[in-house]
Amino acid sequence: MISTLTDTERQIALVISGLLSLVGLVLSAAGRHDPLGAQGFIILAFGLSGVFLVISGFHLPEPTEKRFSHYYDEPIKAGIIIAMLWAIVAMFVGDWVAWLLAYPEMTFDAAWASFGRLRPIHTTGIIFGFGGNALIATSFHVMQRTSRTRLADQLSPWFVLGGYNLFCILAVTGYLMGVTQSKEYAEPEWYADIWLTIVWIAYFALYLRTLARRKEPHIYVSNWYYLAFVLVVAMLHIVNNLAMPVSLGSSKSYTVFAGVQDAMVQWWYGHNAVAFFLTSGFLGMLYYYLPKRAGRPIFSYRMSIIGFWGITFFYVWVGSHHLHYTALPQWVQTLGMTFSVMLLVPSWIAAANALLTLNGAWHKVRDDATLRFMMVAALFYGLATFEGSFLAIRPVNSLSHYTDWTVAHVHAGTLGWNSMIIFGAFYYLVPQLWKRERIYSPVLVEVHFWLAIAGIFIYVFAMWNSGVIQGLMWRTYNNSGTLAYSFIDSLNAMHPYYIARATGGLLFLMGAVIGFYNICMTIRSSPAAAKTRNEQPATIGQSRLRPGE
Amino acid sequence: MGVIERDPHTGHGTTGHEWNGIKELNTAVPWPIWAFLIATVIFSVVWWILMPAWPLGDTYTKGLLGADVRQNVATDLKSAEEKRSIWASRIEKEELSAIMSDSELMQDIRETGHALFGDNCAACHGARAEGGPGYPKLTDSAWLWGQTPDAIFETIRAGVNSGHPDSRFSQMPAWGRDQMLDRKAIIDVSAFVKSLSDANKGGNGSPEQLAAGQKIFVDNCASCHGSDAHGAHQTGAPDLTDNTWLYGGDAASIYESIYNGRQGHMPAWESRLSNADRKILMIYLLDLGQNSP
Numbered sequence: 001m002i003s004t005l006t007d008t009e010r011q012i013a014l015v016i017s018g019l020l021s022l023v024g025l026v027l028s029a030a031g032r033h034d035p036l037g038a039q040g041f042i043i044l045a046f047g048l049s050g051v052f053l054v055i056s057g058f059h060l061p062e063p064t065e066k067r068f069s070h071y072y073d074e075p076i077k078a079g080i081i082i083a084m085l086w087a088i089v090a091m092f093v094g095d096w097v098a099w100l101l102a103y104p105e106m107t108f109d110a111a112w113a114s115f116g117r118l119r120p121i122h123t124t125g126i127i128f129g130f131g132g133n134a135l136i137a138t139s140f141h142v143m144q145r146t147s148r149t150r151l152a153d154q155l156s157p158w159f160v161l162g163g164y165n166l167f168c169i170l171a172v173t174g175y176l177m178g179v180t181q182s183k184e185y186a187e188p189e190w191y192a193d194i195w196l197t198i199v200w201i202a203y204f205a206l207y208l209r210t211l212a213r214r215k216e217p218h219i220y221v222s223n224w225y226y227l228a229f230v231l232v233v234a235m236l237h238i239v240n241n242l243a244m245p246v247s248l249g250s251s252k253s254y255t256v257f258a259g260v261q262d263a264m265v266q267w268w269y270g271h272n273a274v275a276f277f278l279t280s281g282f283l284g285m286l287y288y289y290l291p292k293r294a295g296r297p298i299f300s301y302r303m304s305i306i307g308f309w310g311i312t313f314f315y316v317w318v319g320s321h322h323l324h325y326t327a328l329p330q331w332v333q334t335l336g337m338t339f340s341v342m343l344l345v346p347s348w349i350a351a352a353n354a355l356l357t358l359n360g361a362w363h364k365v366r367d368d369a370t371l372r373f374m375m376v377a378a379l380f381y382g383l384a385t386f387e388g389s390f391l392a393i394r395p396v397n398s399l400s401h402y403t404d405w406t407v408a409h410v411h412a413g414t415l416g417w418n419s420m421i422i423f424g425a426f427y428y429l430v431p432q433l434w435k436r437e438r439i440y441s442p443v444l445v446e447v448h449f450w451l452a453i454a455g456i457f458i459y460v461f462a463m464w465n466s467g468v469i470q471g472l473m474w475r476t477y478n479n480s481g482t483l484a485y486s487f488i489d490s491l492n493a494m495h496p497y498y499i500a501r502a503t504g505g506l507l508f509l510m511g512a513v514i515g516f517y518n519i520c521m522t523i524r525s526s527p528a529a530a531k532t533r534n535e536q537p538a539t540i541g542q543s544r545l546r547p548g549e
Numbered sequence: 550m551g552v553i554e555r556d557p558h559t560g561h562g563t564t565g566h567e568w569n570g571i572k573e574l575n576t577a578v579p580w581p582i583w584a585f586l587i588a589t590v591i592f593s594v595v596w597w598i599l600m601p602a603w604p605l606g607d608t609y610t611k612g613l614l615g616a617d618v619r620q621n622v623a624t625d626l627k628s629a630e631e632k633r634s635i636w637a638s639r640i641e642k643e644e645l646s647a648i649m650s651d652s653e654l655m656q657d658i659r660e661t662g663h664a665l666f667g668d669n670c671a672a673c674h675g676a677r678a679e680g681g682p683g684y685p686k687l688t689d690s691a692w693l694w695g696q697t698p699d700a701i702f703e704t705i706r707a708g709v710n711s712g713h714p715d716s717r718f719s720q721m722p723a724w725g726r727d728q729m730l731d732r733k734a735i736i737d738v739s740a741f742v743k744s745l746s747d748a749n750k751g752g753n754g755s756p757e758q759l760a761a762g763q764k765i766f767v768d769n770c771a772s773c774h775g776s777d778a779h780g781a782h783q784t785g786a787p788d789l790t791d792n793t794w795l796y797g798g799d800a801a802s803i804y805e806s807i808y809n810g811r812q813g814h815m816p817a818w819e820s821r822l823s824n825a826d827r828k829i830l831m832i833y834l835l836d837l838g839q840n841s842p
Contacts, residue, residue, distance in 0.1 A: 146568040220568040291571045297556055300576035301564045310586075330618050331601040331609040338593035338602075345586045352582075360558035480657040481632035486667020488676050535569065 002057025017050030079137025090125025098502035147214030163199035225284035240269035299356035310346025340392030347385035373424030380416025405467025437528035451511035458504030466497035662833025708817035719785035725808030
């Protein structure tokens, strides 16, 4: 990887790694009486690894001008492997906490193994570790291909990828030590948040710089979505994490918001993390890999436009539907609910545009599991967005809120939509990037597909049942005019569903492990003969059309 | 613009752009989408007119229906209270014997008591009041503070070591940690205590050890547990001659209880549950004890 960097880039990389090591050293010294000290050591170790890595390749010959005739795919390859590693770790932890709910005594009396610490490892590991790395890797791929240009430089992609994973590692190791802001999906503390802000700005800059060098007159839909993802996530992350650290030597900070404002900012963040991280970015993925694999044109450019602007405009309003029937003023709840209802239309436009694109290619969906992953993803996207708008309606929410129905909804989205589109994209990308004729075993792709489908159905149906029963038990009155069930009665009723859910999760995890094996074996297999068609960026001066034409 | 071509499958034209092989059709937006969009917008506008919706400086549009969630909650609570008060007021007023002989009222108590107990007591005492290590079982006859209705009601009201001004107070001293007894003395008295409930009256101790243990018991423990070791409800000291053990009846647990002492805790429920609810719980427990084997 160092051999692909220019001499200047190697020097900058050395300076950045050195500075990072210094920061790590300062934090580990300042926080020696606090979990921050351990986090500082992780930063130090990360920085020093960077230093050694750069030095080890420092005197390799510089890459020649010939590099401009190739896309820069090395960071994409690394991102895919890192994403799969996160997937397996975080799905494993997810299934662990699922069993923990059925058998709560499985914590070995250890603080680190308590539900409250393991659960954010699952959510952060999946959303940010698996989802985030997949988004970064595929966005690097899509931005180059649809712009017909190479990434703007060689260092930024590695800085973004490496820095982002340092953030994820700090987050997850922090949870084990009890470091958390207690804000759902925004648990990492101030030092990790500051670091992510720096990384994210570099990501945004890299994206814009690469797009600015594009050789295509128009910007493809996928890039709109990826850019919305990068830009809005930056805004959400910065605002929701405004906090004052107790001291430079403490991992603890206090948020600047208080009371119901804090709740509203948190759920404005929380829902838009779902919107712009798990929806916009992933629609970018869907809009490139599905038509590419199906070999079909996008069904309607006009639907792409109203879908994109509808999703972007409506989504930012709806966070308050997480706070129905709370201290939040009712008018804010009304706005959250009505915008959620309107949001259904652009969401379904995006799903329909993807499914209608498959017209004329349904025989491929039947035969090709990779394309079927993408088709199922679009279906579950449609299902989950319908369910989301439905659950946002206040009377429905009064039954569903705080129950497992929410968990069913989230996992229909994350398992059915996000994971499936990532797997589809990866199965498409891996043979292409590593220049293999095909995936190592198409049969194993089928096995993965059906394990994933079985897992999702068992999971989602168990949680739907469990959630509705739970909701009904909590609101049932007996003839004496008092609640019929205690909370613990409802927990006992959940027990069989918790076992079913954990079993469904296990199937899904097994599928991911098989997928990772298949990807590794594809990489290890011998390169394809010259037959593979190499994609190449436009060489300088070869621009087909000028912007504005 | 590039060349507009037609997609042979759908017959629609493309936009003339291409990105790495991906093209787009210029298909018109199907009419159901517009209809659907308009329908949801109309729904939202109607909802905004009817319900509290848009902020106006330091106030907001109240909506034509005059809906107010806070008022709804107050009304709901009031109507539930009215429904409940029909029988709940009888529980507050009437004598215990009258209540317990009224099968209809007892049915109300069983149903309500179940939920009350599950939400407030089960976390420590277990969903079926079966107790657990450190938390007494409530369906047997071994009651630390007495099994009379008044005693149970008072324990619920004021708690044990709870900080409530009327709290019941009980402390087993840490005889070993605080160096009041040495190791050997504790082992001896442990053997003696164990022998009290042992059918063979010997336990695992030798006669000399038991004799030594008995002397230590009389000198140190009898003041609370009684010279016959049957315990006392005034101090909450448990009966050591039965087979009910709050913290375990094996040698190691007994040694641990004597060495480090025990300070059980039960919250006072006076400020958390109404008088009627506490009375329901008391009757619920009496009923549970009567009906358990």
